[in-house]
Amino acid sequence: MQIKRDDLTGKEVIQLIGEHLQGMAQNSPPESIHALNIEGLKKPEITFWSAWEKGQLLGCGALKELDQSHGEIKSMRTSSLHLRKGVAKSVLEFIINEAKNRGYKRVSLETGSMDAFAPARKLYSNFGFQYCGPFADYIDDPNSVFMTLKL
Template sequence: MAAEIAIETPLQDDVRTMVAALNATMMPLTPREFQFQLTVEQMAEPTVTLFVAREADGHPVGMGALKNHGAGVGEVKRMFTLPEVRGKRIGARILQHIETLAREKAMSRLVLETGEAEGFEPAWRVYERGGFTRCGAVLDYPDSGFSRFYEKKLS
């Protein structure tokens, strides 16, 4: 059975564990000062909606969030799937849920920042297959050379 994806609170122990796994994955890939991670508490703010993918036994295997910046702009944040389920299109499905919610909220543009280093290739593929195109720096992110930026126009 395919993983089920639903909106959940990040304030759960198993989600905290998955966030810690994501953070540990990012640490060796990008200098810390160029990692723009939302904490679990920030993910629980009203402007952020978290989607969690769970296997039939309830074990979380992936997540992704939509942060509403207002003015029709949404940001994809904290995309992650556990290594053992990569290649099963869970990330693509989470991204589709984020896009659907953005459209429901009348957002006209989705943006995201991800790493620009070896190790990020699977993420780039998910975004590019999802219709995102590379763009210049977005929001207030620095154009440091350690980030890659994507956007998708929704209207």
């Protein structure tokens, strides 16, 4: 698997972000969706990566710089064609290593509290993420779960 920085212009990546947003809309009320669209992911404080193998897009993830010591994981998604193959684990590991290389002291994330997000919460817990309160501009929301990892 090759994980590379992506400019979010490729058809496959645009489709995967669309799949991600559609999944959020199916499982979360509109006011609790914090997923970013293509334009949101192109902001300068966000770095976006895509994971590929043999010309196929496997998944993606992003890292948003909140400040010099704190990053936020965004847009973690595995293509529906490549679920349960370790894609999310590899992308998450890559992003955590990037956060360490940047000198961040911690990385945090927001995900859903609904059953559809249980696999994501389990993945993050397996990496040592702990539940925490809202961070950055987030507010308490029964549809959101906040997690953080000290690096």
